[in-house]
Amino acid sequence: xxxxxxxxxxxxxxxxxxxxxxxxxxxxxxxxxxxxxxxxxxxxxxxxxxxxxxxxxxxxxxxxxxxxxxxxxxxxxxxxxxxxxxxxxxxxxxxxxxxxxxxxxxxxxxxxxxxxxxxxxxxxxxxxxxxxxxxxxxxxxxxxxxxxxxxxxxxxxxxxxxxxxxxxxxxxxxxxxxxxxxxxxxxxxxxxxxxxxxxxxxxxxxxxxxxxxxxxxxxxxxxxxxxxxxxxxxxxxxxxxxxxxxxxxxxxxxxxxxxxxxxxxxxxxxxxxxxxxxxxxxxxxxxxxxxxxxxxxxxxxxxxxxxxxxx
Amino acid sequence: xxxxxxxxxxxxxxxxxxxxxxxxxxxxxxxxxxxxxxxxxxxxxxxxxxxxxxxxxxxxxxxxxxxxxxxxxxxxxxxxxxxxxxxxxxxxxxxxxxxxxxxxxxxxxxxxxxxxxxxxxxxxxxxxxxxxxxxxxxxxxxxxxxxxxxxxxxxxxxxxxxxxxxxxxxxxxxxxxxxxxxxxxxxxxxxxxxxxxxxxxxxxxxxxxxxxxxxxxxxxxxxxxxxxxxxxxxxxxxxxxxxxxxxxxxxxxxxxxxxxxxxxxxxxxxxxxxxxxxxxxxxxxxxxxxxxxxxxxxxxxxxxxxxxxxxxxxxxxxxxxxxxxxxxxxxxxx
Numbered sequence: 001x002x003x004x005x006x007x008x009x010x011x012x013x014x015x016x017x018x019x020x021x022x023x024x025x026x027x028x029x030x031x032x033x034x035x036x037x038x039x040x041x042x043x044x045x046x047x048x049x050x051x052x053x054x055x056x057x058x059x060x061x062x063x064x065x066x067x068x069x070x071x072x073x074x075x076x077x078x079x080x081x082x083x084x085x086x087x088x089x090x091x092x093x094x095x096x097x098x099x100x101x102x103x104x105x106x107x108x109x110x111x112x113x114x115x116x117x118x119x120x121x122x123x124x125x126x127x128x129x130x131x132x133x134x135x136x137x138x139x140x141x142x143x144x145x146x147x148x149x150x151x152x153x154x155x156x157x158x159x160x161x162x163x164x165x166x167x168x169x170x171x172x173x174x175x176x177x178x179x180x181x182x183x184x185x186x187x188x189x190x191x192x193x194x195x196x197x198x199x200x201x202x203x204x205x206x207x208x209x210x211x212x213x214x215x216x217x218x219x220x221x222x223x224x225x226x227x228x229x230x231x232x233x234x235x236x237x238x239x240x241x242x243x244x245x246x247x248x249x250x251x252x253x254x255x256x257x258x259x260x261x262x263x264x265x266x267x268x269x270x271x272x273x274x275x276x277x278x279x280x281x282x283x284x285x286x287x288x289x290x291x292x293x294x295x296x297x298x299x300x301x302x303x304x305x306x307x308x309x310x311x
Numbered sequence: 312x313x314x315x316x317x318x319x320x321x322x323x324x325x326x327x328x329x330x331x332x333x334x335x336x337x338x339x340x341x342x343x344x345x346x347x348x349x350x351x352x353x354x355x356x357x358x359x360x361x362x363x364x365x366x367x368x369x370x371x372x373x374x375x376x377x378x379x380x381x382x383x384x385x386x387x388x389x390x391x392x393x394x395x396x397x398x399x400x401x402x403x404x405x406x407x408x409x410x411x412x413x414x415x416x417x418x419x420x421x422x423x424x425x426x427x428x429x430x431x432x433x434x435x436x437x438x439x440x441x442x443x444x445x446x447x448x449x450x451x452x453x454x455x456x457x458x459x460x461x462x463x464x465x466x467x468x469x470x471x472x473x474x475x476x477x478x479x480x481x482x483x484x485x486x487x488x489x490x491x492x493x494x495x496x497x498x499x500x501x502x503x504x505x506x507x508x509x510x511x512x513x514x515x516x517x518x519x520x521x522x523x524x525x526x527x528x529x530x531x532x533x534x535x536x537x538x539x540x541x542x543x544x545x546x547x548x549x550x551x552x553x554x555x556x557x558x559x560x561x562x563x564x565x566x567x568x569x570x571x572x573x574x575x576x577x578x579x580x581x582x583x584x585x586x587x588x589x590x591x592x593x594x595x596x597x598x599x600x601x602x603x604x605x606x607x608x609x610x611x612x613x614x615x616x617x618x619x620x621x622x623x624x625x626x627x628x629x630x631x632x633x634x635x636x637x638x639x640x641x642x643x644x645x
Contacts, residue, residue: 078447112516113470117408120466124454128501132450140443144642161595162508164516171458174508178500183493184442186625187632259591272611279604286596293518300519310474 008240009150012037015067017088017097019075019134020104022049024202025154027056028232029101034060039067041088041097044104047072067091075104076125081133085141096141099150101235102131106204107156109165109212111300113309120168127172139185148189151181152239157198160255163289165216182244195235195246196256199225215296219289224249254278337572338429338480341366344397346418346427348405348464349434351378353534354484356385357564358431363390365568368397370418370427373434376402397421405434406455411463415471426471429480429571432461436536437488439544441632442497443641450498457502462509469517478521482571483510487530490587493621495548511595514576527567527578528588531557547628551621555583573598586610 016033020026021042033040034057042057044050050070057068069091073084089095106126110119135151142149158166159173182192199205199220209217226234231248238246247253257274304310345362349355350371363369363386371386373379379400386398399421403414419425436456440449465481472479485506492500510526517524531537531552541549563580570578575598579588589603590610597603636642 078450112466112513113473115466117463117466120462124505128505132501133447136442136445136450143443143636144644159508162512162515164512164519167509167512167516170508170512171462171505172508174511175454175458175501175505178488178492178496178504180492180494180497180500181442183621183625184495184497186622187494187629275607275611279607282592283597289515290518293515297519304473 009242010036010240011099013039014098015039015041015092015095016099016101017041017043017085017138018101018103019043019084019131020102022046022053022070024103024204024228025197025200025231025235026101026103027053028228029103029235030057031060032232032236034066034068035062037062037066039092041067041069041071041091043071043073043075043084043088045072045074075130075134077129078133078136081130082137085134085137089141096138096145096147096149098147099152099239100134100138101152101154102134103154104130104134105154107166107169107208109169109208109216110167111165111213112167113304114307115168123168124172124175127169128175131176135181139181139188139190142190143188146188150191150193150239151185152193152195152235154195154197154235157196157252157255159194159196160252160259163216163219164293165213179244191242193239193244193246195231195238195248196252197226197231197235197247198249198252199223200228200231201225202228215293215300219292223251254281258282336574338574339365339572340429340568342368343428344368344370344422344425345429345431346370346372346415347431347433348372348414348460349432351375351382351400353433353536354529354532354560354563354567355431355433356382357560358433358567359386360390361561361564361568363396363398364392366392366396368422370397370399370401370421372401372403372405372414372418374402374404405460405464407459408463408466412467415464415467419471426468426475426477426479428477429482430464430468431482431484431567432464433484434460435484437486437496437499437540439495439499439540439548440497441495441545443636444639445498453498454502454505457499458505458509459502461506465509465513469513469520469522472522473520476520478523480523480525480571481513481517482567483524483526484567485510485526485528487528487584487587489526489528490591493548493551494625495545510576523574525571525576525578527570527580528584529558529563529566529580530584531555532560532563533557534560547625547632550628551624570598586613590614 011033016038018026018030021030022044030040030042050072054070071087073080075081131153138151153176155176156173158170159177162170185192226248234248235246245256247256254274254277257271258278340362345367347355347359350359351373359369359371371382379402383400401417404410461483468481483506486503488496488500489503489507510524514524566580576596577588579585585606586609589606
């Protein structure tokens with residue numbers, strides 16, 4: 001149980017399922033778990049990337065009876081996500097995993113007025129559904145097996161706030177933040193955690209930058225991102241410490257503390273201090289972002305004209 | 312260090328507060344074309360009546376023809392102020408971009424093809440239930456009725472307003488379930504949170520075009536939608552909500568309009584709403600730098616206590632829920 005408990009979670013000997021486990025955050029996390037003696041199953045789409053990832057996991061194997069497996073599945077629908085979970089559980093007598101880390105996801109920033117409805121839908125699929133379906137399949141299985149497991153979702157700093165360029169991504173990351181599951185799965189002693197990483201320097205990030213509007217990049221230029229390894233460490237430590245909301249950098253921590261609402265606190269003394277700091281800093285940051293957007297108007301108008309938007 | 316922090320905070324808060332009191336650029340609906348989705352009942356209808364009484368041209372869109380006819384009759388009989396006001400109703404679904412675009416086209420047609428000055432996205436429903444009993448269909452439906460029904464119209468409207476250079480307003484309607492959630496709302500709260508993400512992004516992005524964005528977070532509204540919602544609501548959810556005082560749609564509509572007129576980005580209607588808003592504000596602009604801080608302080612005590620209470624109720628419900636699932640054959644299925 002999360003709230004008020006000081007237990008540290010130990011993955012040794014547990015079966016952990018990591019989606020998006022072939023690259024970036026998912027892979028780094030899988031490596032940490034393997035080093036700690038867990039049985040680890042990773043799921044992603046690309047078979048080649050999965051093969052490479054499995055080789056890397058093998059290098060960190062601690063003892064011969066650790067089960068390390070990789071399966072290729074799409075996770076875009078409930079059916080596919082349930083099938084992935086079945087395949088993952090099969091080598092474990094069909095039993096539910098002890099923990100599920102839903103690291104799968106991607107982002108494609110773009111101007112709203114240039115977005116098609118399909119792109120908005122894809123944003124929700126790749127930012128929310130790809131994790132929600134896994135959570136739903138895992139919850140049902142854990143309840144049926146009476147496994148007191150953990151479900152970990154991966155949101156983003158953009159689940160706490162947003163700015164120009166992220167209309168297809170931020171809604172999905174906010175959707176993950178709804179603490180329905182954290183409350184409801186107490187009915188079954190299943191813990192729910194959610195991670196809010198900042199920019200992570202991963203293959204996914206490089207992909208995202210291909211379509212990112214310049215104004216979005218400018219606003220982000222002052223942010224310090226983190227490596228996938230550093231993010232994975234923060235995520236792991238946060239789960240161990242029993243934190244409901246987990247962050248990996250100070251800026252997101254300030255957001256967490258000042259946008260906490262009813263999400264459980266980490267620390268009754270530190271959180272209010274963060275909140276006070278955010279009280280001053282957040283509006284100043286917001287004002288500076290707004291200013292940059294306003295100053296970008298003329299350039300943006302020109303951009304739209306050239307793209308034939310007004311034709 | 313803390314003392315300096317506090318002192319500078321309070322000073323800053325007072326100054327900004329004073330400044331805020333002197334700026335009044337209240338948005339006036341008179342003579343403006345307001346498009347209200349979900350405008351045939353509940354909050355949408357109350358808002359339509361209110362805006363009509365203030366002299367606006369009002370277009371309402373919903374699905375049911377009969378409800379729309381009744382609504383339009385009410386607008387005509389109880390609210391029309393002068394003969395120039397254009398009051399119209401149209402029957403459309405709004406669940407995808409094509410439908411939303413069709414509806415928008417019809418709404419603009421009566422105004423020379425020009426975009427409305429303000430769009431109030433009141434359409435939406437909730438169908439609470441237990442997560443482990445959800446299906447792909449019910450989850451997608453939940454997202455459709457809480458999020459897409461608004462996002463699609465927002466997408467259509469933004470593109471049109473930008474092309475026509477209309478410096479309009481887009482007003483989203485979220486819910487307390489967009490600020491927090493608990494057992495029973497796994498198909499609804501994500502959509503209401505998603506609206507918040509969309510509104511936050513659009514508030515920033517639409518500065519590029521002078522289009523204003525607002526988002527409203529009402530609590531329980533005693534509307535036909537609420538009656539419908541309670542039909543499937545789990546007992547434990549009803550129990551948690553027992554102590555909530557809901558509001559009549561007219562009161563809620565007033566709070567929404569008031570917030571838009573004051574230029575508030577996040578709009579809350581009563582004390583509980585203010586407390587949630589202020590304690591989950593993050594980088595969202597203040598409505599009032601000084602008072603918001605007080606709400607936030609109250610929230611920092613009250614909300615964890617409330618949360619503890621809710622958690623206790625859920626934990627206390629475990630065995631009853633286990634029996635409920637067993638009765639339904641849940642544990643026999645694969």
